[in-house]
Amino acid sequence: MTATPTARAQEPAIHVQGLEKSYKKLEVLRGVDFDVARGSIFALLGSNGAGKTTVVNILSTLLKADAGTASVNGLDVATQAAGVRESISLTGQFAAVDEILSGRENLVLVARLRHLKDPGTIADHLLDRFALSDAAARRVATYSGGMRRRLDIAMSLIGNPQVIFLDEPTAGLDPQARIEVWQAVRELAEQGTTVLLTTQYLDEAEQLADRIAILHGGRIIVDGTLTELKQLLPPAKVEYVEKQPTLEDVFLTIVGDGGKNGDAGKGRGAGTDE
Numbered sequence: 001m002t003a004t005p006t007a008r009a010q011e012p013a014i015h016v017q018g019l020e021k022s023y024k025k026l027e028v029l030r031g032v033d034f035d036v037a038r039g040s041i042f043a044l045l046g047s048n049g050a051g052k053t054t055v056v057n058i059l060s061t062l063l064k065a066d067a068g069t070a071s072v073n074g075l076d077v078a079t080q081a082a083g084v085r086e087s088i089s090l091t092g093q094f095a096a097v098d099e100i101l102s103g104r105e106n107l108v109l110v111a112r113l114r115h116l117k118d119p120g121t122i123a124d125h126l127l128d129r130f131a132l133s134d135a136a137a138r139r140v141a142t143y144s145g146g147m148r149r150r151l152d153i154a155m156s157l158i159g160n161p162q163v164i165f166l167d168e169p170t171a172g173l174d175p176q177a178r179i180e181v182w183q184a185v186r187e188l189a190e191q192g193t194t195v196l197l198t199t200q201y202l203d204e205a206e207q208l209a210d211r212i213a214i215l216h217g218g219r220i221i222v223d224g225t226l227t228e229l230k231q232l233l234p235p236a237k238v239e240y241v242e243k244q245p246t247l248e249d250v251f252l253t254i255v256g257d258g259g260k261n262g263d264a265g266k267g268r269g270a271g272t273d274e
Contacts, residue, residue, distance in 0.1 A: 011038075011074055012035035012036055012037055012038070013036050013037065013038040013039075013040075013072065013073060013162065013163055013194040014034075014035065014036035014042070014059065014070075014071070014072050014163065014194070014196060015035050015036075015069075015070065015071045016032055016033060016034050016035070016055070016059070016068070016069075016070045017033050017068055017069050017070070018031050018032075018033065018067060018068035018069065019031070019032040019033075019055065019058065019065050019067070019068035019069075019070060020032075020065060020066045020067040020068050021051070021054050021058065021063070021065050021066050022066055027218055028051040028054050028218060029051050029054060029055065029065070029068075029218050029219075030217070030218030030219050031068070031218070031219055032051075032055060032068070032215070032218070032219060032220055033220060034213050034220055034223055036194060036196055036211075037194075037210070037211070038192075038194050039189060039192045039193070039194055040189065040194060040195070040210040040211060041185065041186075041188075041189045041195045041197060041208050041209050041210050041211075042194075042195065042196050042197065042209060042210065042211050042212075042213070043197045043198075043199060043204070043205035043208060043209035043211070043212045043213070044056075044196065044197070044198045044199075044213055044215055045198075045199060045200070045202070045205045045212055045213065045214045045215065046198075046200065046214060046215035046216060047200055047216075048200060050215045050216060051215055051218060052167070052168075052198035052199075052200075052215055053167055053168075053198065055198075055215070056090070056165045056167050056196070056198055058070060058077065059072055059077055059084075059088075059165065059196070060077075060084075060085075060088060060090045060165055061077050061081040061084050061085055062090075064078065065078070072084045072087065072088060072163055073087045073088075073162050073163060075087070087161060087162045087163060088161050088162070088163045088164065088165065089156035089157065089159075089161040089163075089164045089165070090156070090164075090165045090167070091152055091153055091156045091164065091165065091166050091167065091169060092167050096152060096155075097140050097148055097151055097152055097155065098140065099139065099140045099141040100139065100140075100141070101139070101140060102136065102137050102138055102139055102140065103127060103132050103135055103136050103137075103138065103140055103143070103147075103151050104123050104124070104127060104136040104137060106140060106151060106155060107119075107122065107123035107126055107127065107151075107154060107155060107158065108120060108122075108123045110155050110158045111123060111158050114158060114159045116158065116159065122158060123136075124136075126154040126155075126157065126158070127154070129154070129187070130150045130151070130153065130154045130184055131150070131180075132147065132150060132151060132154070135147060144177060145172065145173045145174065145177045146173060146174075146176065146177025146178075146180040146181060147177075147180075149169060149170070149173065149177065149180075149181050149184075150180060150181065150184050153166070153169070153181070153184050153185075153188075157188070157193070161193070162193070162194060163193070163194045163195075163196070164188060164193055164194070164195055164196075165196050165198075166185065166195060166196070166197045166198070167198050168198055168199060168200070169181055169185070169197065169199075170182075170199070170201065170204060175248050175252065176252070176255055178204070179252070182204070182207055182208055185197065185208055186208065189210075197209065206226060209226070210225065211223070211224065211225055212224065212225070212226060212229060
């Protein structure tokens, strides 16, 4: 029996139960369980090698699990892989953009590959949404790291996927570019897109996620909101201290407006983050 629209809306966008995966004798996932609510940002937090990318690859149908079940948008990733792929988008750890083409040409190309009508209008809308209009005609080779990542996310949204997987989206970016990407991710959720974000950066999960799960030793060892996770520790002591600015505060104060004006006029090197 097919679920009604109301019932479907109440189902989690992603459901994972008992997921296991091994590479020969190395057990990477040893029974992973979690749910992701529709229209939310879910952070899968863990150190390098914890298995975050393995989880994403299974959910995006790129890899088969050894055991357990997983569904995305109510579709089983093992038996309904084609349907899952039609409703998701995946952005990996490195921006998958064509450096020879301009930003607009990259977007138009993807829209044409998806056989969408009026690819130029789709491209212009996304360029505006991700603050890339001023750099639309420039070759991507001249873009900064933050601009490339924003373009990569914009490309992944063509076709309006219901769920987007962001695997370490700010790896290797400078503080200014990280904040640009954070804003783009927040806007995705505001538009109703479900976001599963993998990261090893604690501040990234704290800044973005509605819910956080920590993957360690092949299992989810904690899963909850930031408030719920903080309650696992003893109550904080109240102390009166002089708060000094962090290095990030100093950096962002000095660079001023978030670097967007500087990005728009940059054209010196092949994707460098000065």
